Every structure is written in structure tokens, then in C-alpha cells.
Amino acid sequence: MLELINPAIIGILLGVISGCIPGIGNFAALLIIFPYLVQLDPMQVIILYTALTTISQYIGSIPAITFGIPGESSSVPAVIESRNLKSPKEIYQAIVGSAIGSTFGGIIVLILTWLLLDWLLLGVHFFNTLVQFSLYCTVLIAMIFIFKENKYWVNILLILTGFGLGLIGYEKWTQTKILTFDSYLLYQGIPMIVVVILLLGLPEVLKNYSTKVNYKNLDYTPGKINFNWLTSSWYSLLGFIGGLAPGLTTTMSSQLAWVYAKSRKNTPVQRIVASETANNAGAFSHLLPLLLLGIPLAGSEALVLGLVESKGFRLDTTTFNDIFVIVSICLVLLNVIGLCLAWPLAKHIVKLFQLNIKMMYTIILIGFGAVILWVGHLNYQTMYYVLVAIALLPIAYVVRKLDTMPLIFAFLVHDRMIDTANRLITLYW
Amino acid sequence: MKKKIILIVVAIAVAVIAWSMFKPATEDNKLTILNAGSKTGSFAMQMTAVSKDLQEYYNIDLKIPGDYCTAVQMLKSIDGPVLMPWANDFEAVGRDGSGCATYEVKPTQVVRYDSTVMTICSMKFDADSLMTNSHTVGHTTPVKPFSRAVLAINKSFDANVKPVAYDGSGATKTGLYNGEIDYAMVSLKHGKDIIKNGGSCFYEYSANKDSDLVALATLDPTNTLLIAGYDAVWLALNMTDKEVATLRARIKEVHMNSSSAMFEYTQGGKVLNVMWDLTPSQITKQWETSVKNLQE
Numbered sequence: 001m002l003e004l005i006n007p008a009i010i011g012i013l014l015g016v017i018s019g020c021i022p023g024i025g026n027f028a029a030l031l032i033i034f035p036y037l038v039q040l041d042p043m044q045v046i047i048l049y050t051a052l053t054t055i056s057q058y059i060g061s062i063p064a065i066t067f068g069i070p071g072e073s074s075s076v077p078a079v080i081e082s083r084n085l086k087s088p089k090e091i092y093q094a095i096v097g098s099a100i101g102s103t104f105g106g107i108i109v110l111i112l113t114w115l116l117l118d119w120l121l122l123g124v125h126f127f128n129t130l131v132q133f134s135l136y137c138t139v140l141i142a143m144i145f146i147f148k149e150n151k152y153w154v155n156i157l158l159i160l161t162g163f164g165l166g167l168i169g170y171e172k173w174t175q176t177k178i179l180t181f182d183s184y185l186l187y188q189g190i191p192m193i194v195v196v197i198l199l200l201g202l203p204e205v206l207k208n209y210s211t212k213v214n215y216k217n218l219d220y221t222p223g224k225i226n227f228n229w230l231t232s233s234w235y236s237l238l239g240f241i242g243g244l245a246p247g248l249t250t251t252m253s254s255q256l257a258w259v260y261a262k263s264r265k266n267t268p269v270q271r272i273v274a275s276e277t278a279n280n281a282g283a284f285s286h287l288l289p290l291l292l293l294g295i296p297l298a299g300s301e302a303l304v305l306g307l308v309e310s311k312g313f314r315l316d317t318t319t320f321n322d323i324f325v326i327v328s329i330c331l332v333l334l335n336v337i338g339l340c341l342a343w344p345l346a347k348h349i350v351k352l353f354q355l356n357i358k359m360m361y362t363i364i365l366i367g368f369g370a371v372i373l374w375v376g377h378l379n380y381q382t383m384y385y386v387l388v389a390i391a392l393l394p395i396a397y398v399v400r401k402l403d404t405m406p407l408i409f410a411f412l413v414h415d416r417m418i419d420t421a422n423r424l425i426t427l428y429w
Numbered sequence: 430m431k432k433k434i435i436l437i438v439v440a441i442a443v444a445v446i447a448w449s450m451f452k453p454a455t456e457d458n459k460l461t462i463l464n465a466g467s468k469t470g471s472f473a474m475q476m477t478a479v480s481k482d483l484q485e486y487y488n489i490d491l492k493i494p495g496d497y498c499t500a501v502q503m504l505k506s507i508d509g510p511v512l513m514p515w516a517n518d519f520e521a522v523g524r525d526g527s528g529c530a531t532y533e534v535k536p537t538q539v540v541r542y543d544s545t546v547m548t549i550c551s552m553k554f555d556a557d558s559l560m561t562n563s564h565t566v567g568h569t570t571p572v573k574p575f576s577r578a579v580l581a582i583n584k585s586f587d588a589n590v591k592p593v594a595y596d597g598s599g600a601t602k603t604g605l606y607n608g609e610i611d612y613a614m615v616s617l618k619h620g621k622d623i624i625k626n627g628g629s630c631f632y633e634y635s636a637n638k639d640s641d642l643v644a645l646a647t648l649d650p651t652n653t654l655l656i657a658g659y660d661a662v663w664l665a666l667n668m669t670d671k672e673v674a675t676l677r678a679r680i681k682e683v684h685m686n687s688s689s690a691m692f693e694y695t696q697g698g699k700v701l702n703v704m705w706d707l708t709p710s711q712i713t714k715q716w717e718t719s720v721k722n723l724q725e
Contacts, residue, residue, distance in 0.1 A: 312473030380506035
């Protein structure tokens with residue numbers, strides 16, 4: 001267990017960054033430390049990712065409520081409701097209520113999963129090629145409609161581009177070479193890290209580069225905290241279900257609970273607490289398909305899956321029990337740490353916004369370049385990585401204003417989709 | 430001014446921590462273990478195991494790029510000592526012209542030679558049913574050689590089986606367990622896993638008359654496709670003869686050590702037939718035969 005402490009700490013620090021800074025979601029946060037990730041054992045990668053996703057949910061609520069900045073996409077309801085908070089007392093109630101609700105949500109879904117474990121494992125037997133293929137299609141179709149910043153047809157084009165880029169190289173199912181131009185370097189395909197940094201990390205940072213934050217001290221005026229465990233249990237359940245929504249995960253969790261709270265005519269504080277409780281519950285449930293079946297529901301999970309598999313480790317029912325025990329213990333500790341960060345330490349967290357945010361983005365951009373060079377060096381192919389990065393720059397320029405997650409997700413799962421599609425054809429036709 | 434000093438101190442501290450985290454392994458006594466198989470297949474498991482076992486002798490740099498195309502490409506850029514496994518199925522596809530690489534196996538570079546036959550197992554059907562009814566048989570990649578081996582059953586025994594490809598033996602077993610396929614064509618090691626989970630194995634792709642299973646090539650000696658198995662060599666590259674000999678001795682030692690990860694993987698040699706005493710000519714002959722058996 002001791003070897004998990006370092007990755008957990010790094011995950012917590014990353015969670016703080018991911019939760020605070022707009023545009024630096026969990027995916028981009030993983031990219032920044034990619035050279036460190038490739039050196040970790042599979043279990044360490046999973047713990048780091050668990051820490052990152054859990055803590056970012058806790059931290060994301062602080063800038064959302066205080067400054068109206070959505071550090072995480074799941075914090076959007078909190079951003080909207082923060083405009084309706086009328087006094088420092090209500091801000092205090094929203095922040096503390098969110099922190100307590102998040103902890104409650106995190107713990108309650110853990111218990112729920114533990115109770116349903118046998119059923120979950122039983123359900124896996126129905127998880128055949130048809131179900132797998134349907135799930136991948138569902139995620140991609142969902143992405144067409146979820147990423148509303150882009151037009152539908154743009155999302156379709158992005159998915160096709162992701163697929164197209166993924167197809168370059170030697171295709172082992174048909175044993176054909178696609179767009180390799182007889183270059184042996186291209187047989188291996190386009191390096192994943194270069195595609196992800198150029199076509200996701202770079203546009204995300206550039207889009208948010210001009211974000212301005214008007215820093216203000218967090219005025220904590222303590223007030224009575226109304227915590228209803230029954231209602232919070234319901235929000236946790238909604239969050240749990242929402243977390244399983246392909247492509248949306250915690251965003252769906254917070255939206256579900258928020259919409260429900262609005263329909264009950266709750267106060268803004270109650271609505272914020274509802275959405276934040278739910279998104280933390282979703283932060284755990286969205287991990288389940290990954291840990292149990294090796295199926296990623298989000299882009300960052302696809303990256304984690306690739307990393308874990310690159311260590312010769314397979315995520316499935318045979319490894320699930322061991323992983324679940326360790327992840328559960330870590331989650332309990334992480335929720336306690338998250339509670340401390342998002343409540344008593346919230347005053348200090350907001351001080352991060354005193355830093356020059358443009359300088360931070362510049363450092364991140366330099367870091368991205370360094371990651372490409374480093375991973376290229378690790379694979380003895382620095383020049384190839386640099387050339388691919390240069391070749392992708394025009395595409396990065398074209399998509400600079402778009403939300404490119406559909407492209408990245410399609411790129412990351414294209415080989416699994418081809419694998420399952422080929423098998424489906426053989427089995428049913 | 431005070432803020433700037435703090436910022437510089439923090440930047441230096443972060444740089445030092447980052448360097449300590451990301452610093453490359455020292456070049457002294459370095460051995461790159463380059464897995465040429467899939468990320469989750471038996472090569473990956475063995476390379477991970479042997480990496481742990483050889484850590485006390487070498488500064489190990491384990492690389493699992495995910496496929497043999499990338500591995501062979503990476504190999505060209507590595508100057509130092511490398512241990513890389515290579516399999517007859519990669520070679521067969523490569524020689525047929527539909528693969529992405531071939532590799533000339535020099536017997537002097539071989540530090541381990543192992544061979545395992547493919548078996549046919551099922552969870553709910555019996556041996557006779559395979560030959561008389563319509564069934565699906567799952568197998569791993571590369572698709573063509575193993576698909577041909579499955580279809581050879583139709584040709585020799587007038588059966589009606591359909592090959593279904595999976596990405597790795599783990600996925601093939603999962604397909605068998607969840608009832609998606611009727612039979613699985615897997616190596617002996619994985620066959621034993623299936624038996625442990627309540628299934629049965631009936632046939633093997635060999636001409637071995639003494640086998641516990643029915644050797645398919647004894648039923649139809651004219652069809653060479655009924656002899657199929659994994660022959661794999663572990664190659665010691667970029668090394669002197671002395672270094673190769675040392676590595677070979679150490680690899681053999683970790684295989685025999687009952688507390689090693691390799692001993693656990695091979696179950697003390699019970700599930701993997703490692704041949705330590707082959708002469709160079711025997712290596713060449715056995716390797717070439719195994720490749721030809723999988724070629725078109």
C-alpha cells in the first residue's frame with residue numbers, strides 16, 4: 001500500500017489544478033504528467049486517476065460558487081446557481097453543504113456498490129461482443145449530441161477524423177497497411193500522446209487563455225447547515241446512475257440532480273448541494289465499467305485504460321475484486337481529504353486565483369511540448385514524434401475553437417470498435 | 430520582490446522533484462526488455478514476470494508498445510542490450526507478405542526456445558459435437574494462420590465450424606465463458622485455466638500420439654495445418670557472445686527458482702515446454718518448421 005501514497009498525492013494535487021483551472025480537465029491534467037504516468041504500475045495509475053477524479057469534483061465547486069468559473073464541466077449547475085446566492089452566509093452554506101454532500105455521496109455509492117457487487121459480477125456474463133459494440137456506439141452517438149459547443153455535423157466530422165487518424169498504420173484484423181506510404185515508422189500508427197496533446201490539450205488551453213478572474217477574498221460568514229441525509233441519498237443515487245452515462249459521466253450526475261432539485265423548487269443553496277453531491281457519487285460510478293470490464297466511458301478513462309494495458313495488465317472481472325478493495329480504501333481516505341480541502345481549506349484554495357493565470361497556461365503549453373519530446377525519447381523515436389506533431393499542427397489550427405473530445409474518443413477506441421465490429425460480422429452474418 | 434523570490438524557489442523545487450521523478454534509468458548494466466506481443470497477451474505477462482526476476486542483475490527498461498510492428502521499429506533505434514521475444518505466428522504472417530515485419534532468428538541469439546500446442550476446449554459441448562454440428566471456434570490473432578487452422582477441421586473431418594477472432598487469449602476465454610463462442614482454440618496453459626473453470630479440452634493441434642488429448646494430425650496426417658502451435662524464441666540482441674551466455678544462464682536460473690515470477694507463470698514448467706538444450710541446428714529446424722506450418 002505504501003507505493004500508492006506518492007501517486008495518490010500527485011493525483012490529489014492534479015485534482016486541485018483540474019478543479020480550479022478552466023480548460024484543464026482531468027484529461028489535460030493527465031497529459032501534463034504523462035512521463036510520470038508511464039513509469040507507474042497499473043495499480044498506481046488507477047489510484048492516481050481515482051484521486052484526480054475525486055478531488056477535482058470537490059475543488060471544482062469552490063471557484064464555481066465563489067467566482068462563477070466552472071473548473072470542471074460538472075460544476076456548470078453550481079456556476080449558474082452561484083448568481084442567485086445573495087449573501088456571504090449563503091456562499092458559506094453552499095460551499096460547506098457541497099463539501100459535506102460530496103463526502104456523503106462518495107461514501108454512500110461505495111456502500112451501494114459493495115452491496116451490489118455480486119450482481120455486478122453476474123451482469124458481466126451478459127457483456128458479450130454485441131453489448132460491447134453497442135456501448136461504444138452509444139458513447140459516440142451521445143458525443144454527437146452532448147458537445148453542444150459544436151454543431152452536430154461538426155461532431156460527426158470530428159468522430160470520423162478521429163477514426164481516420166486511428167486507422168493510419170498496420171491494421172491487424174485485415175492485415176493491411178493504411179496510409180503508411182511504405183514508411184515503417186507509420187506502421188505503428190500515429191502516437192497517441194501526440195494526437196491527444198495537439199488536438200485536445202492545445203485547443204483547450206488556447207480557448208481558455210484569455211480567461212480573466214477577478215480575485216476576491218472568500219468572505220466566510222458561518223450560517224446554519226441544513227443537511228438532509230434522505231434527500232442526499234436520493235441525489236447520490238441519481239449521481240450514481242448519471243455517472244454511468246457514456247461520454248457525460250459526472251456532468252450527467254450533476255445535471256440530473258440539479259434538474260430534480262429545481263423541479264422541487266428548492267433554494268439556490270439546496271440546488272448547488274444537490275448537484276455537487278451527485279457529481280461526487282458519479283465520480284465513483286463512472287469508474288466501475290472501466291475497472292470491471294475495461295470499458296472507458298470518458299476520454300480520460302480511455303487514456304488510463306491504454307496506460308494500464310501498456311503494462312501488460314488486463315482490467316476485467318478476474319482483477320476487479322483486488323482492485324475494488326484497494327480503490328475503496330483509498331476512496332474513503334480521499335473523501336476525507338476532499339472534505340478538508342473543500343471546507344476548512346477552501347479559503348486557501350481560492351488564493352490560487354491570485355496567481356497569474358496566463359503564466360500558468362504558458363507553463364502548461366511548454367509542458368505539453370516537453371511531454372511530446374520526453375515520450376518520444378522514451379520510445380527512441382523523438383524525431384518521429386516531433387514530425388507527427390508538426391504534421392498535426394494544421395488540424396490543431398482548424399479545430400482550435402471546437403470541443404475536440406469526440407475526435408479524441410474516436411481515436412482512442414477505434415481499434416476496439418474495429419475488433420468488436422469484425423467479430424460481430426463473423427458471429428451474426 | 431518577496432513574491433518573486435518565493436516563486437523562483439518554488440519553481441526550482443518543482444524542477445528538482447520533476448527531474449527526480451522523470452529521470453531516465455541509468456545506462457549502466459541496462460537491459461531493455463522489448464515486448465513484441467500485444468499488451469495483454471502471454472508475451473506481455475512473461476516479459477513483465479521476467480522483468481521482475483532479472484531486476485537484481487540488470488537495470489531493466491521494460492517496453493510494451495502493444496504490437497510487433499511498433500516493437501520491431503523501436504528495436505532499430507535501440508543501441509544497447511535488448512531482450513525481445515519473437516513468435517512463429519508473426520513470422521509466418523510476415524513471410525506471407527501480409528504482416529508488417531519479419532525477423533531473422535539467429536540461433537546464437539536465442540536465450541530461450543519454447544513451444545506450446547494449441548488445444549480445443551469448451552465449457553458446454555463435447556468432442557463429438559465439434560465434428561458433427563455447426564459451431565463457432567474462437568481464436569487469437571494473427572487472424573489468418575489461426576483461422577486457417579480452425580478451418581482445417583472442416584476440410585479434414587467434414588465438420589462445420591466457423592472461426593471467430595479475438596484480440597488475445599484472455600478475450601477468447603471470456604468469449605467462451607459468456608457463451609458467445611462454443612469452442613476456443615487456445616494454448617495448453619489457457620486450456621488448463623478453462624478446465625479449472627469447469628470446462629474441458631479435447632483436441633490438440635499436433636501429431637503427438639502420446640498426448641492426453643486427441644492429436645488432430647494423427648487423425649488426418651495429410652493435413653499439415655492440423656499441427657499448429659506457438660513456437661517462441663527469446664532473442665538477446667546487441668550483445669556479445671559472453672553477455673548472451675550470461676543472460677541465458679540467468680533466465681534459466683529464474684525459471685528454476687520456485688520463488689520467481691517466471692516459475693509462477695510457467696507453473697514450474699508444467700504449462701510451457703521450454704527447451705533449454707537445443708543445438709543451433711535444432712533451433713533452426715524446429716523454428717522453420719513451426720513457421721511453415723502456419724504459412725499459407
